[in-house]
Amino acid sequence: MSLQHSLLVLLSESPATGYELSQTFKKGVGYFWKASHQQIYLQLKKLSEVGWLEFVIEVQRGKPDKKIYQITEAGKAVLNAWLSSEVKPPKTNDALLVMIYGGKHVKPDVLIKEIERHKSIHSKGLKKLLDIETLYLSLSDDEKKKYRLPYLTLRRGISGEQSWLVWAEEVLIELMSD
Amino acid sequence: MSLQHSLLVLLSESPATGYELSQTFKKGVGYFWKASHQQIYLQLKKLSEVGWLEFVIEVQRGKPDKKIYQITEAGKAVLNAWLSSEVKPPKTNDALLVMIYGGKHVKPDVLIKEIERHKSIHSKGLKKLLDIETLYLSLSDDEKKKYRLPYLTLRRGISGEQSWLVWAEEVLIELMSD
DNA sequence: TAGACCATGTAACAAGTTACATGATTGC
DNA sequence: GCAATCATGTAACTTGTTACATGGTCTA
Numbered sequence: 001m002s003l004q005h006s007l008l009v010l011l012s013e014s015p016a017t018g019y020e021l022s023q024t025f026k027k028g029v030g031y032f033w034k035a036s037h038q039q040i041y042l043q044l045k046k047l048s049e050v051g052w053l054e055f056v057i058e059v060q061r062g063k064p065d066k067k068i069y070q071i072t073e074a075g076k077a078v079l080n081a082w083l084s085s086e087v088k089p090p091k092t093n094d095a096l097l098v099m100i101y102g103g104k105h106v107k108p109d110v111l112i113k114e115i116e117r118h119k120s121i122h123s124k125g126l127k128k129l130l131d132i133e134t135l136y137l138s139l140s141d142d143e144k145k146k147y148r149l150p151y152l153t154l155r156r157g158i159s160g161e162q163s164w165l166v167w168a169e170e171v172l173i174e175l176m177s178d
Numbered sequence: 179m180s181l182q183h184s185l186l187v188l189l190s191e192s193p194a195t196g197y198e199l200s201q202t203f204k205k206g207v208g209y210f211w212k213a214s215h216q217q218i219y220l221q222l223k224k225l226s227e228v229g230w231l232e233f234v235i236e237v238q239r240g241k242p243d244k245k246i247y248q249i250t251e252a253g254k255a256v257l258n259a260w261l262s263s264e265v266k267p268p269k270t271n272d273a274l275l276v277m278i279y280g281g282k283h284v285k286p287d288v289l290i291k292e293i294e295r296h297k298s299i300h301s302k303g304l305k306k307l308l309d310i311e312t313l314y315l316s317l318s319d320d321e322k323k324k325y326r327l328p329y330l331t332l333r334r335g336i337s338g339e340q341s342w343l344v345w346a347e348e349v350l351i352e353l354m355s356d
Numbered sequence: 357t358a359g360a361c362c363a364t365g366t367a368a369c370a371a372g373t374t375a376c377a378t379g380a381t382t383g384c
Numbered sequence: 385g386c387a388a389t390c391a392t393g394t395a396a397c398t399t400g401t402t403a404c405a406t407g408g409t410c411t412a
Contacts, residue, residue: 001399002273009280019363032275039400041365063408064364076283083284086292087273089299095180095265097210097331102187104327105254106261114264121267149282152349153275156342163341164334171330179371197391217372219393240380242392 002087003043004052006033008071008079011053015070018044031129031157044069052078100171108175115175119168126161129154180265181221182230184211186249186257189231193248196222209307209335222247230256278349286353293353297346304339307332 010021010029021044022037044067047053052075058066071079096118103111136144136151144151188199188207199222200215222245225231230253236244249257274296281289314322314329322329 002271002276003399005273006276009276012280012283017363018365022363029276029279032270032272032279034269034271036401037363038365038402042399060363061408063362064406066363079280080283083277083280084288086295087277089274089296090270090272091212092210092268093180093212094210094268094334095183096267097334098180098184098187099261099265101207101210101328101331102190102257103261105190105258110262117264118267148352150279152352153279155348156272156275156345159341159345160338163337167334167337170333174326174330181371195391196393200391214373215391216374216393220371238391241390242378244391 001043003033003035003039004047005079005082006035007040007043007047008052008075008082011069011071012076012079015068017066017068019066021069029153031125031160032153047075051075108178112172112175115168115171119165119172122161122164122168126158126165129157129161133158179221181211181213181217182225183257183260184213185218185221185225186230186253186260189247189249190254190257193246195244195246197244199247207331209303209338210331225253229253286356290350290353293346293349297343297350300339300342300346304336304343307336307339311336 006025006029007021010016010024016024018037018041022035022040025033025035025040044053044055048055048069052072053069054072055067055069058068060066096114099114100111132154133151136147136154139147184203184207185199188194188202194202196215196219200213200218203211203213203218222231222233226233226247230250231247232250233245233247236246238244274292277292278289310332311329314325314332317325
């Protein structure tokens, strides 16, 4: 299960709470890994039980206490082993493509509308990624070096979205041509 | 659950057995929908129970009997309603990107090797899709019209793979530059 | 004053994965 | 003789989803 590995990777940078990790998945690395807060809390619990993470509790008033998770030596060992292993390419289940594939049963405008909706989602996604890229490019050479690998994954996100949008344009032109 | 909708889409073309559908997912539309044979058999069963599919049994010797599934009128109605609905963009969970993101804990060659492995998987995938495209492009205009929508989804597969490979080249160059 | 944010979870259910099972036929 | 193909499934387990719960603070 790779959500566990994703959590280990993020926590190998610095300790964090489940909530913070959840935000990171949503805003930071969401372009290559999605996870709900429920799954995150569950897996953090499991990772603690096997001893790959440990946590300290920060008492709060009015809110539930914070659990600040930290990777253990055992966790680091597991992470390093995983980083040298073979991983599966992501499995794709793309409902929009299923829809287009079987789209002859509905009028083209129905498809066009839904594709436009996805276009705006992808455009927003791309914009966000480009903003992060701008931020990265403004860093000093030293800091750029530090974030070199995350930046490469960001590049995947950016070119993936761009490629999607180019395709969508082609599809819309084709669908509107009749 | 969209595996159900994928099955309805495929069966709206022509009746088929679970095994045949399984092959279609593996060889035909696998670039946008993955499903195991176990899940397919399970969902076909569920779809029959709610009356969106029906099946006839073809008795065989030596092998288990064939169940030939067919979409019902109720199934067609459900499919048409779904085709006009809003669907979610696919959720991505890309373990290779997690690996690269956290890759500073291992030597670059470890990453390079794994990326090369994925490169060959994607190259093979692209080759298959291009073969299907060649086939499509050799069809008569009438037949091209018929497969116009599936072809648009094929285009997504092709440009997605091409974009992936371009990115991988950039990453390899970057990783080998030190 | 309403909605977003902070911060954590439980419970019920659906979906997906992995391993196992059967057994004949066809091709290398 | 061994692997692949045909053809279907069960069982155990893991993951993911959806709904619900709590309750204070902060901002428009």
